[in-house]
Amino acid sequence: MVMNKQAVAAELQTLLREPVKTDAPMSRLTTWNIGGPADFLVYPSSEDELAAVLVYLAAQHIPWLVIGNGSNLLVGDLGLRGVVIKMGEPFAGAQWRGLTVEASAGLLVGALALEAAERGAAGLEFARGIPGSVGGAVRMNAGAYGGFIGQFVTAIHAVDYEGQKLMLTREQIEFGYRDSSLFRLPAIISRVILALDPGDREQSLAKIKEYQQKRSLSQPLEFPSCGSVFRNPANDYAGRLIQLAGLQGLQIGGVAVSQKHGNFFINMGGATAADARELIAEVQRQVYEYSGIHLEPEVKMVGEFGGAADESENSAGQ
Numbered sequence: 001m002v003m004n005k006q007a008v009a010a011e012l013q014t015l016l017r018e019p020v021k022t023d024a025p026m027s028r029l030t031t032w033n034i035g036g037p038a039d040f041l042v043y044p045s046s047e048d049e050l051a052a053v054l055v056y057l058a059a060q061h062i063p064w065l066v067i068g069n070g071s072n073l074l075v076g077d078l079g080l081r082g083v084v085i086k087m088g089e090p091f092a093g094a095q096w097r098g099l100t101v102e103a104s105a106g107l108l109v110g111a112l113a114l115e116a117a118e119r120g121a122a123g124l125e126f127a128r129g130i131p132g133s134v135g136g137a138v139r140m141n142a143g144a145y146g147g148f149i150g151q152f153v154t155a156i157h158a159v160d161y162e163g164q165k166l167m168l169t170r171e172q173i174e175f176g177y178r179d180s181s182l183f184r185l186p187a188i189i190s191r192v193i194l195a196l197d198p199g200d201r202e203q204s205l206a207k208i209k210e211y212q213q214k215r216s217l218s219q220p221l222e223f224p225s226c227g228s229v230f231r232n233p234a235n236d237y238a239g240r241l242i243q244l245a246g247l248q249g250l251q252i253g254g255v256a257v258s259q260k261h262g263n264f265f266i267n268m269g270g271a272t273a274a275d276a277r278e279l280i281a282e283v284q285r286q287v288y289e290y291s292g293i294h295l296e297p298e299v300k301m302v303g304e305f306g307g308a309a310d311e312s313e314n315s316a317g318q
């Protein structure tokens with residue numbers, strides 16, 4: 001793509017309150033702390049700003065990618081061409097009416113889960129330890145300990161790739177295991193409406209504490225990671241298969257399979273996307289050899305990795 005970076009940044013800035021950044025290292029925007037630079041990084045603070053940005057990008061044929069908290073992303077070492085739209089801090093309100101909450105997409109789902117518990121609204125306790133945004137969590141249908149976020153969603157508001165605002169009700173959305181039909185919707189989720197169950201503040205807070213203790217005992221939370229690298233295969237656990245195949249501790253460059261949890265690959269310092277991708281492929285190969293089961297990545301690989309077989313989910317909007 002040929003573009004005048006300064007001119008594009010200046011044009012984007014006229015549409016946005018928050019500063020537009022250029023050559024923004026994605027390693028700072030992902031929980032794995034891996035990834036090269038994004039040409040542009042923007043933080044919309046309202047649906048109107050988001051719509052204006054999408055209209056501009058469509059007219060200019062500039063590729064873009066929406067991210068939440070970057071906790072399920074592997075960004076290539078060469079970074080992302082075009083614009084990263086970060087649904088973050090400036091887009092993070094929540095309005096409560098009894099047990100129903102309208103949460104903006106950039107709100108952290110863990111913060112929402114804690115607030116729900118504090119208000120005596122039950123159901124989201126499982127989400128306290130998930131480091132994603134509301135938008136990312138709903139699109140991924142994030143879940144843990146038998147719960148998943150889709151079960152509480154009654155509607156979503158979104159802005160489509162041409163900048164039109166739209167709303168989908170629960171009946172129009174399908175939620176599956178770490179998947180939803182929202183992956184096929186050409187739109188960015190801007191707000192989510194969730195209806196929670198009547199509950200008890202103390203019980204919900206106790207449940208959160210119990211889940212958090214389980215997490216810190218079983219997950220290497222002291223290291224940067226993307227959470228579970230692979231989806232669990234039917235009737236089994238990816239972590240169990242990786243452990244049985246003897247792969248815990250296996251390291252390529254700066255990325256290692258955690259000794260604490262086989263499905264967490266941790267950044268030991270200075271990790272690259274090439275290291276992570278190579279380790280993913282090696283674990284896939286060895287688990288297949290050991291069990292005949294092909295593990296499918298849960299982590300989304302985006303951007304440019306370099307090398308011959310460069311794949312990318314970038315250009316989502318084009």
Ligand SMILES: Cc1cc2nc3c(=O)[nH]c(=O)nc-3n(C[C@H](O)[C@H](O)[C@H](O)COP(=O)(O)OP(=O)(O)OC[C@H]3O[C@@H](n4cnc5c(N)ncnc54)[C@H](O)[C@@H]3O)c2cc1C
Binds near residue numbers: 031
């Ligand atoms: C330590 C750790 C523990 C974890 N534990 C769990 C767990 O228990 N359960 C679980 O399910 N996951 C877990 N995860 C993975 C991750 O937190 C979830 O998948 C989370 O829902 C991703 O949200 P995000 O905002 O970080 O999304 P991102 O990683 O930023 O993006 C993920 C995908 O969603 C898309 N997206 C993001 N925001 C929007 C939006 N507003 N509109 C449309 N598309 C959007 C992106 O384009 C991308 O395709 C864990 C991760 C870590 C690092």
